[in-house]
Amino acid sequence: MNESITFLQTGLPEGPIVAFTILLLVSLTIPPLFERLGLPGLVGLLLAGVLLGSNGLQLLDADSETMKLLSDIGKIYLMFVAGLEIDLVQFRKKKHRSLVFGLMTFIVPLATSMIIGRFFGFGWNTSLLMGSLFASHTLLGYPIIQRLGLVEKEPVIVTIGATIFTDISALLVLAICVSINAGDFSVYSLFQQLVALAIYTAIVLFGFDWIGKEHFRRTGDDEGNQFLFVLLAVFLASVGAEIIQVDQIVGAFMAGLAVNDVVGNSPVKEKVEFVGSVLFIPFFFVDMGLLLDIPVFIESLTTSFWLTLAIVVGLLGSKFLAAAITKVLYRYSFNEMMVMWSLSIPQVAATLAAALVGLQVGLITDTVFNSVIVLMLITSILGPLLTGKFAPKLPLPKASPKISQSKLWWENHRFERLEEQEPAPFRIVVPVSKSQTKGYLMEMAALLARHQSGQIIPLSISPAHTYMDEPQMQVNLRQSRRLLNKALTISSEFDAEAKPILRIGNDIASGIVHTAREQDASLIVMSWRKNTGLRARLFGTIINRVFWASHCPVAVMRLLDEPVNLRKILVPAKNFSPQTIRTVRFAQLLADTHQGEVKLLHVCPAKTASSDIAAIEDEYINMLNVTGGQVKSEVQVIKADDVALAILKVAKLADMVILRSLRRRTIAGLGVSDITTQLIKELTCSLVLFGEPY
Template structure:
């Protein structure tokens, strides 16, 4: 009675439901992650507690909940398509297609056999097979953290996701049509033809329109964000017009805009909005649909069905990985990593299961069994990936250290600039330094001068004045006067440090774009800029910040500095390194160059997991020595391999005995729609010594 009176006192308002969803999305995932459980499991549990079988605070049949859950489902499938690395897929597309076909057909056949064995009709059995045939790359952040994403087995598994998800969604569309009684040879051929035209229209039409729109709008990120949202929901509506589930259109839209927003700030904002708002709403909505009594009854009365589905997925995915081993001659470690990566059943599986339930294709027993499958695979899959992926070699056997990537970046930038216009007589090495704060100007100019003098180059001191509608605004005049003073001081500092300093004052609508454009105009080899306290945080994640936008737009590397002492006195330099990607090599070359300017020493720190094999640690050190010897200035260097479970804590502890830490700029990513923590963010907050955040160009 007390609960009923309390519920009657709560206003029946959509705003109340929305507020509860926001509160759940904010608080529940972090609590479950501290318990080493996926945050999405917490959202499902919250939905169960708040739903009809619990506190009854949220009604799954309410229009607000249904709308937000639908948007979250669409967004989830869109992000699943958006996060697929098409460039890596293209490199191994035929092997990705081969493994995708295998890891789809084998579970599909197993699922059909399970469905028929438990008395389901052919249509329902085929749908069950398609539900367990797809997979979600829930453990992708793990292989990224371990630095093995360039391994061919990983690349092939990622590429296979495209095939399995599309095939599973198309099977769902056909099953829904058959179940509706509209199936015939003519209707099937008509639907397949319509689907083919629709797929072509979405993949190529949105791709073309998006590139044109982005080209014409330049840096108008707000309009670009709205364009992407419009493309997603137009694709979803188009799918429904063809009697295909909307999640098919959302996934195709993700693939279509993949190249359009490739590694741009808009992509970050799209994923951020989805992972913090709409996708959590979907998982809460899934929990609201879960009837606890029916769920428990399913585990009792349909225990064998549940075990057959769960066991079938584990066995079928392992068989598919073993077939790939025989075809492509992978090692057992690579095979088991492929198996564990392809185990989790989250995004496409849950979305398709819900669509099948709503269409009456499957009953609540199958739906609950799929929820059990999701819980088991989302827990076990990442754990197995962690175990097997750490045994992979950190350097791909086909990836030679002694390649063009080992050439110092400043030489490659110079080559590109000279190739684009050989008539411009620009010094070989140019460092652009945006100056806006008199308190940090000296250290910035000194660091740039050390680098430029070492390479017989020059420093370009730059100030950007924010444009106004009226060019005679007093505020603009004050900004220009301050800029002239900063530039005059930069020239004086250049004389003190014995290097040529060119002054550039620019008026631009956007400061970040002004810096990037001026750097390109000056044919810069490097941009050196100061740190901002607003570089991290919620506002920066949502709206971006100056540093982040310069990283994205610049044609050359960018070094963001927080210097607590004169650069020439930074004698002990620490460089954490976890892999040998091209981006990591750029950081190594920068550290070598800066250390050589004033004869300082560099320590390269590799934080390995405690379970990493000694042979792997030794192999990493050997490969790093080869990289150091392959190019760049030869400086006093030490390599330290440290076994530790927490990378950030290990680096913070080691940094206490160093003057400067050079970090690579890393991006936050999402997996299954939920945000993944970033080691770099913690380091930036807790390091107490000078630091440089080094980022490569994203052009």
């Protein structure tokens, strides 16, 4: 074994590039492997760090300048993303109750951990830091809540809001503990520290927010410049925290909160989180593994077993007590309390980052640090498991749709033409290309336009050349005119008015959205185009970019038959929301063009009670009544744990499935859920992906 390690060490060149390459390989391969085993990917990164460190293959050195730099960037990025992902809108909805639960789930674990620390012989400062480590939490179970459509439930909103209070408070306690540990602590110095921290917090939270909004307003669509501004804000805030003698992670978290409102759910946020999640944050977890001393870790679980057990049990018990107190105060049900508890259990982001700081400054011992790792492993697995167990038992939020919410986008948003001062007519922009061998897309657009007494705008974008008199330019223009003439022929067959437009340009997505804006279009109808090439992965697909940039709804269609034959339309619905209502309305509109029918499908968890299913059916029936559609419509609610498989089974009897897309963009494609992604791949019938303006 030692000979193999020596061979690996001598066979590899030294330098930062080698370390960076190894880290990239680990980040690429390890997390997906562990997620297939049902374990968090970060567990695999920690174990990879152990394997590659001084106790294993010795290929990476935690004390090297390269690892220190990458780990520090990852630590800062981790806390920045933690602040960026906090939903301030949800917090404002129930801010008072959020503060109460935040206070409970901060003070109770803080006091419990301090008692444990003192009992095992640690000093007051170390005990206080231990308490702050366990008072915060990471919302690992939130994706489960999103999938079940429970984001609007009050206990969920309260727990999300409490995250802001617990994380900020924990980081402030960390800053005080580090200051005390430095030896220059006094009442006056504490006062100075708090004043400096208050001024710094105001500058970051309000100053960065104002400057960010101004910068984004001035730069418009320059995403690269905006991305660099966000990065500058993160590291500027981190440097500022060091200037006032506060740890970098405090500044990074504050920066995340500050630019939260600025970036919203924009493509810039996607890019920032993407860079962090695939590069620097995994590097941080690998470095955590490098710092794990396996002999000491094993000793911690043997000789210091009771300390580790006390920390784990103390954390779980104190978080449970905090949720129970909140339950009594606000009369939540048992299942609601358990969901709040399960969401507040995981100790990952703030806990690990603060623990590393405490270890580096000598505030906590290796034994406590190893206990924190054990706590992270247990809570990161237990928390989501409990969320998955109790969240399905919560009733879905009651639907309270208003009449305005049932209207489609163009029924609520009519642009006025300046010269006539009257609402613009219903217009559909339909990009045409030579890849569309059949005219199904134009036929669908013609049916919609005729039904709405509107107009089709067939659009062809011819590639630009440096010189407009190049022979290839003439060939391209001739081909575009042929496509537009074909579109006109189909429009006339369906008795729909058409106004063809030919544009010259190399950016097809911009040409589509600019035309739609110039023509006050009500809808863009596009053909599905599967593109997984390198260019698409780097810059996004045309469909993806149109989805994000368009001012009006976009319907991306994969039509396998003539539209008049697509009579049975299926609409999977995840929850009661205005977006769901309008998606159903759009399905009813499509069906009404050729006497079709609509089925609304909702999939409940397998353990849902029959009474809850009946209540959900009534809610969806009421939703259909509100939409006021004259199309034959029905509701089907079924029980299944595999949502995608259940939808696929029902879809076998449908001619078309309409799915809703989130109006956001990712690096590699449309911003849709994992279930929607699976459905797109496996559905064998016609498909429509419907998205509305952000």
